[in-house]
Amino acid sequence: MAHQKHGAEPMTTHALVLFSGGQDSTVCLAWALARFDHVETVGFDYGQRHRIELSARYEVLSRIGAIEPAWVGRIGRDHVLALPELAAISDTALTRDAEIVMTQAGLPSTFVPGRNVIFFTYAAAIAYRRGIDTLVGGMCETDYSGYPDCRNATLVSLGESLSLAMDRRFDIATPLMVLDKAATWALAEQLGGAALIELIVEHTHTCYLGERSTRHPWGYGCGTCPACGLRAKGYEKWRSGKN
Numbered sequence: 300m301a302h303q304k305h306g307a308e309p310m311t312t313h314a315l316v317l318f319s320g321g322q323d324s325t326v327c328l329a330w331a332l333a334r335f336d337h338v339e340t341v342g343f344d345y346g347q348r349h350r351i352e353l354s355a356r357y358e359v360l361s362r363i364g365a366i367e368p369a370w371v372g373r374i375g376r377d378h379v380l381a382l383p384e385l386a387a388i389s390d391t392a393l394t395r396d397a398e399i400v401m402t403q404a405g406l407p408s409t410f411v412p413g414r415n416v417i418f419f420t421y422a423a424a425i426a427y428r429r430g431i432d433t434l435v436g437g438m439c440e441t442d443y444s445g446y447p448d449c450r451n452a453t454l455v456s457l458g459e460s461l462s463l464a465m466d467r468r469f470d471i472a473t474p475l476m477v478l479d480k481a482a483t484w485a486l487a488e489q490l491g492g493a494a495l496i497e498l499i500v501e502h503t504h505t506c507y508l509g510e511r512s513t514r515h516p517w518g519y520g521c522g523t524c525p526a527c528g529l530r531a532k533g534y535e536k537w538r539s540g541k542n
């Protein structure tokens with residue numbers, strides 16, 4: 300069986316977006332809504348420290364259809380899977396024999412290894428049931444090069460494996476793979492104009508600390524954690540590039 304569709308036009312018009320309620324997956328959702336006739340979403344509840352991530356999903360999903368008239372009718376079912384075992388695997392108790400270090404993105408090494416493989420495998424199982432063959436994820440190897448499961452080679456290989464495992468072709472689309480954060484803001488503006496920028500600033504969540512008491516030009520967050528730092532730096536670079 301062939302798997303030659305990566306990066307090419309989809310044969311079907313249905314997509315399933317891995318959607319966390321963050322900036323990157325929101326841009327991916329807009330990207331999919333601009334291209335596919337029918338777009339479903341999937342999120343994973345694994346006891347995130349900040350359930351604000353899950354509430355951000357609903358805020359974005361309830362508003363993004365208003366940005367472009369054509370998008371409203373394209374938004375399909377939202378799936379939320381509870382995966383509490385992921386929290387157990389990420390527990391620091393499991394890492395007592397391993398050195399706990401900070402990765403380049405500032406996450407501890409206790410972060411679930413290979414998490415995106417798990418997410419895409421569940422997503423593919425849902426997509427199989429729903430007759431969807433394109434899976435969309437916001438992985439990026441530009442800003443998060445420390446994560447091997449965000450690399451393009453990993454995800455191309457995973458698409459092959461899932462296609463073999465389910466005897467159905469799955470295409471994993473990663474529209475942000477080679478973009479930096481400034482380019483991601485630019486893509487958002489290109490897809491949904493000022494309204495999508497405003498939606499991202501106001502309703503998406505990125506901060507590792509779950510802080511939402513301070514609103515910066517780039518959105519809510521503590522302003523100092525690595526996730527806030529990347530988001531702020533990208534926003535400033537994008538804004539300065541426009542002037």
Ligand code: ZN
Binds near residue numbers: 507508509520521528
């Ligand atoms: Zn933060």
